[in-house]
Amino acid sequence: xxxxxxxxxxxxxxxxxxxxxxxxxxxxxxxxxxxxxxxxxxxxxxxxxxxxxxxxxxxxxxxxxxxxxxxxxxxxxxxxxxxxxxxxxxxxxxxxxxxxxxxxxxxxxxxxxxxxxxxxxxxxxxxxxxxxxxxxxxxxxxxxxxxxxxxxxxxxxxxxxxxxxxxxxxxxxxxxxxxxxxxxxxxxxxxxxxxxxxxxxxxxxxxxxxxxxxxxxxxxxxxxxxxxxxxxxxxxxxxxxxxxxxxxxxxxxxxxxxxxxxxxxxxxxxxxxxxxxxxxxxxxxxxxxxxxxxxxxxxxxxxxxxxxxxxxxxxxxxxxxxxxxxxxxxxxxxxxxxxxxxxxxxxxxxxxxxxxxxxx
Amino acid sequence: xxxxxxxxxxxxxxxxxxxxxxxxxxxxxxxxxxxxxxxxxxxxxxxxxxxxxxxxxxxxxxxxxxxxxxxxxxxxxxxxxxxxxxxxxxxxxxxxxxxxxxxxxxxxxxxxxxxxxxxxxxxxxxxxxxxxxxxxxxxxxxxxxxxxxxxxxxxxxxxxxxxxxxxxxxxxxxxxxxxxxxxxxxxxxxxxxxxxxxxxxxxxxxxxxxxxxxxxxxxxxxxxxxxxxxxxxxxxxxxxxxxxxxxxxxxxxxxxxxxxxxxxxxxxxxxxxxxxx
Numbered sequence: 001x002x003x004x005x006x007x008x009x010x011x012x013x014x015x016x017x018x019x020x021x022x023x024x025x026x027x028x029x030x031x032x033x034x035x036x037x038x039x040x041x042x043x044x045x046x047x048x049x050x051x052x053x054x055x056x057x058x059x060x061x062x063x064x065x066x067x068x069x070x071x072x073x074x075x076x077x078x079x080x081x082x083x084x085x086x087x088x089x090x091x092x093x094x095x096x097x098x099x100x101x102x103x104x105x106x107x108x109x110x111x112x113x114x115x116x117x118x119x120x121x122x123x124x125x126x127x128x129x130x131x132x133x134x135x136x137x138x139x140x141x142x143x144x145x146x147x148x149x150x151x152x153x154x155x156x157x158x159x160x161x162x163x164x165x166x167x168x169x170x171x172x173x174x175x176x177x178x179x180x181x182x183x184x185x186x187x188x189x190x191x192x193x194x195x196x197x198x199x200x201x202x203x204x205x206x207x208x209x210x211x212x213x214x215x216x217x218x219x220x221x222x223x224x225x226x227x228x229x230x231x232x233x234x235x236x237x238x239x240x241x242x243x244x245x246x247x248x249x250x251x252x253x254x255x256x257x258x259x260x261x262x263x264x265x266x267x268x269x270x271x272x273x274x275x276x277x278x279x280x281x282x283x284x285x286x287x288x289x290x291x292x293x294x295x296x297x298x299x300x301x302x303x304x305x306x307x308x309x310x311x312x313x314x315x316x317x318x319x320x321x322x323x324x325x326x327x328x329x330x331x332x333x334x335x336x337x338x339x340x341x342x343x344x345x346x347x348x349x350x351x352x353x354x355x356x357x358x359x360x
Numbered sequence: 361x362x363x364x365x366x367x368x369x370x371x372x373x374x375x376x377x378x379x380x381x382x383x384x385x386x387x388x389x390x391x392x393x394x395x396x397x398x399x400x401x402x403x404x405x406x407x408x409x410x411x412x413x414x415x416x417x418x419x420x421x422x423x424x425x426x427x428x429x430x431x432x433x434x435x436x437x438x439x440x441x442x443x444x445x446x447x448x449x450x451x452x453x454x455x456x457x458x459x460x461x462x463x464x465x466x467x468x469x470x471x472x473x474x475x476x477x478x479x480x481x482x483x484x485x486x487x488x489x490x491x492x493x494x495x496x497x498x499x500x501x502x503x504x505x506x507x508x509x510x511x512x513x514x515x516x517x518x519x520x521x522x523x524x525x526x527x528x529x530x531x532x533x534x535x536x537x538x539x540x541x542x543x544x545x546x547x548x549x550x551x552x553x554x555x556x557x558x559x560x561x562x563x564x565x566x567x568x569x570x571x572x573x574x575x576x577x578x579x580x581x582x583x584x585x586x587x588x589x590x591x592x593x594x595x596x597x598x599x600x601x602x603x604x605x606x607x608x609x610x611x612x613x614x615x616x617x618x619x620x621x622x623x624x625x626x627x628x629x630x631x632x633x634x635x636x637x
Contacts (some may be wrong), residue, residue: 025383033387037410060383067439074589311410313387 005278005305010034013044014236015280017051028061030313038310039117039233041068046115072117076106078171079118083107085167086123086174087205089140095129096207098198100177100217101237104208107201112240116233120164120173126195127178134162134176141168150348160225180217181224181264182336189262211245212258219271220264224335228307228328232278235308238271239279252284265290274304303327361404364390364422371423371501371522371535374543386433390422408433421525424533427503431484434498435585441496442597443585444486448495448550449478451626455495455550457486457601458558459580465560468508471536472615473622475516480542481550486580488597490590493604494549499542501535509534515615554625555580555607558618566621567611573599576607 005011009031013020023031035041045065048054057065083103090097098104100122105113125133138144146152146163155163161177179191197210209217218241222234245251259268269290275281292300306324311317317325333345378384389407393416404422406414406429413432417425435443446459447470456478460466467483474480481487481497489496501522504512509524509532520537555576571579580598581587587594608625612618 026380029383032383033409058383060385063440064385067437070439070590070593071437074591077591313410 008309010038010040010044010310011278011280014040014047017047017053020048020053021056025058025060028058032061032064033313034310036064036068037313038230039119040236040310041065042072042117043112043115043233043236045069046112068117069114072114075118076114079103079106079121082121082167082169082172083206085140086121086137089136089142090125090133091205093125093129093133093136095126095133096195096198097133097205098124098195098207098209099201100124100180100209101221104206104214107204107206108208110240110244112244115240116237118172120175122161122175122177124177124179124194127191130162130176130178134165137165137174137176142166142174143168145173154345180213181220189264193261210258211241211248212251212255213262215241215245215255216259216262216264216268219267223267223270225332227325227332228304229325230308230310232308232310235271235275235278239275239281242275242281242283256286256289260289266292270300270304274308277301278305278308299327303331361390361392361402361419361422363420364404364426367423367522367535368426371520371537373520373537374540385438386430388426388430388433390426392419421528423522423535424503424525424528424530427500427535430500434485438487438498439586439589441485441487441489442587442590442594444488444580444598445484445583445585446486446580447483448481448486448497449473450481450495450550451478453548453550454553454626455481456554456556456622456626457495457552457580457605458556459486459583460558461583465508465558467502467504468512468560469558469612469615469618471502471504471508471512472515472619474502474536474539474542475512475519476619479545479550480538481546485585488552488601489549490593490597492549493552493597493600495552496549497542497546499538499546501537504534504536506531511615512536552601552605554622555602555605556622557607557609559609559611560613561611562613564611564613566614566617567609568621568625569609569611571607571609573602573607577602 009023009027013023013031032041035044041064045054045068048057048065054062054065079102099107102113102116102118103121103123105116106118142165144163145166146155152163155161160179160182161175165174165176166172167174179189180194181189194209194213197213198207199210200207208214215238218234218238222228222231222238226234255268259265269286269292272283272286276283291297303324306321307328387408390404391407393403393405402419403416404419404425405412405416406425408429414425414429444457444459446457447466448458449456449470458466458470470480470483480499480502481495482499483502484500485498487496487498513519513521522535522537524532524534526532555571557571557579577598580602581594584594584598587598590597610618610621612621
């Protein structure tokens with residue numbers, strides 16, 4: 001049975017915050033739990049506040065929304081604190097340091113930043129400075145999370161980031177990138193131009209990606225760099241970024257040109273498409289650029305509308321959702337590695353898991 | 361999990377069932393894990409919001425797993441309140457906060473006060489409402505450990521206990537059901553009236569030492585589950601609390617003596633100045 005997106009209470013509330021006034025307590029119970037599972041509880045509060053309907057939320061669910069808002073505020077404080085430490089560790093590096101995703105939204109004071117629950121920190125340095133940056137962080141007490149030599153090699157050869165590091169106080173995981181897409185599987189993206197177009201944050205040593213590149217990064221991260229499962233919050237990020245960036249009248253034409261330049265028209269097409277379909281957002285049409293053929297379009301629609309949503313509550317994940325998630329994972333692996341390397345890689349991973357050896 | 365249902369019925373007997381149309385703060389699932397293991401030595405898992413944060417327990421000890429799991433969840437998530445690590449009882453709407461580190465006899469004293477007729481709000485969480493500063497009830501059975509179980513059993517023949525679970529990771533544990541008035545009044549908040557830092561010491565004489573608001577602030581704030589998470593809101597809530605009520609360190613070895621002292625403190629309308637420092 002295809003999921004009816006209009007019947008999904010959380011989606012409806014995210015689309016139309018005013019509709020919360022009609023929710024029964026029983027429905028609130030579900031919305032709060034689904035939003036929490038989808039890492040969207042603080043975002044929900046933010047949207048209700050922006051729509052001035054927060055006072056209409058009954059006290060019990062309201063308490064949970066406020067609690068999530070406080071937790072998010074606290075995590076942001078920790079994030080700023082941790083970034084200050086990173087800045088100190090990387091000071092001698094003498095290269096541009098670009099904050100990606102959550103860290104960038106926070107340090108650039110984006111209004112929606114406080115509504116996100118930051119889980120990890122992503123920063124990008126030029127490839128030439130990557131080893132020195134990693135070493136500087138290790139010297140400062142950051143802890144390598146991947147010690148297995150095979151996994152280490154996988155990251156270094158086939159990934160756009162070094163193996164994740166954990167902060168000395170254990171609060172955050174850090175992904176140190178040198179570009180925004182995995183090097184294999186598609187034409188290589190010009191990382192130099194990401195740095196060239198990046199913007200300095202006034203009064204700080206940090207840079208962020210240009211606003212179109214930030215939008216493209218979320219699109220490519222979701223539709224190329226993830227298994228799609230339970231990633232609704234990333235689509236919401238995409239929508240929030242568009243809301244801010246599209247105030248600039250030149251934004252859409254610039255975005256199209258840039259997507260073509262970086263070879264990211266396909267992920268952008270998907271991101272725009274599903275923001276319209278799932279979040280009910282009105283967006284300009286992307287006249288065919290990046291549009292996949294109909295088989296891919298139909299199958300992606302089937303997969304994404306099932307896999308992306310948070311798990312339902314009080315009932316097992318349905319068979320078609322499980323299938324959609326498996327397909328999402330398969331797709332992810334095929335996009336990431338060339339087939340002749342993918343098969344040995346997956347075989348090795350699954351053998352190791354079967355034999356009960358430590359695998360990540 | 362059959363044993364669990366039985367135990368839950370016993371210690372939560374006075375609580376009404378919540379209608380399905382209502383909102384619940386926490387949704388916990390206690391169930392047998394899948395697999396053949398069920399045939400040999402059955403286990404129970406604790407699931408909340410689709411996650412299973414703990415290793416499975418033997419099925420017969422599902423009750424302590426449930427109680428700890430729920431406490432863990434409250435401490436992590438319920439940032440609606442400032443959560444002090446404290447037992448709370450009330451007498452005619454006046455709340456007594458018994459803040460202490462684990463092992464200082466907080467639960468035992470809280471349980472004894474409840475059996476003396478005080479209303480129980482919680483043996484674990486001093487839940488301070490951030491807007492009003494009043495104490496909310498986070499009512500659950502009192503978890504008693506080791507020797508405390510026999511001591512509290514001896515206090516009152518009417519005390520309703522669940523079974524004793526021997527040799528859990530916190531030693532022997534038994535749950536004492538909240539008294540009926542505590543359950544009936546569980547939605548009513550109490551005004552904080554007295555802060556105590558109880559300290560049980562074997563064969564120590566009863567002692568009462570005045571604690572200044574500044575000291576009380578530090579001891580409450582740094583023994584709280586979410587002081588850091590709440591930031592400035594927590595700072596205001598704790599300082600209001602420390603300024604509003606007298607605070608004492610209470611050293612005791614006999615529960616009767618301690619209860620008597622608390623009764624006198626609450627009765628003493630003259631406030632802290634008239635009490636021995």
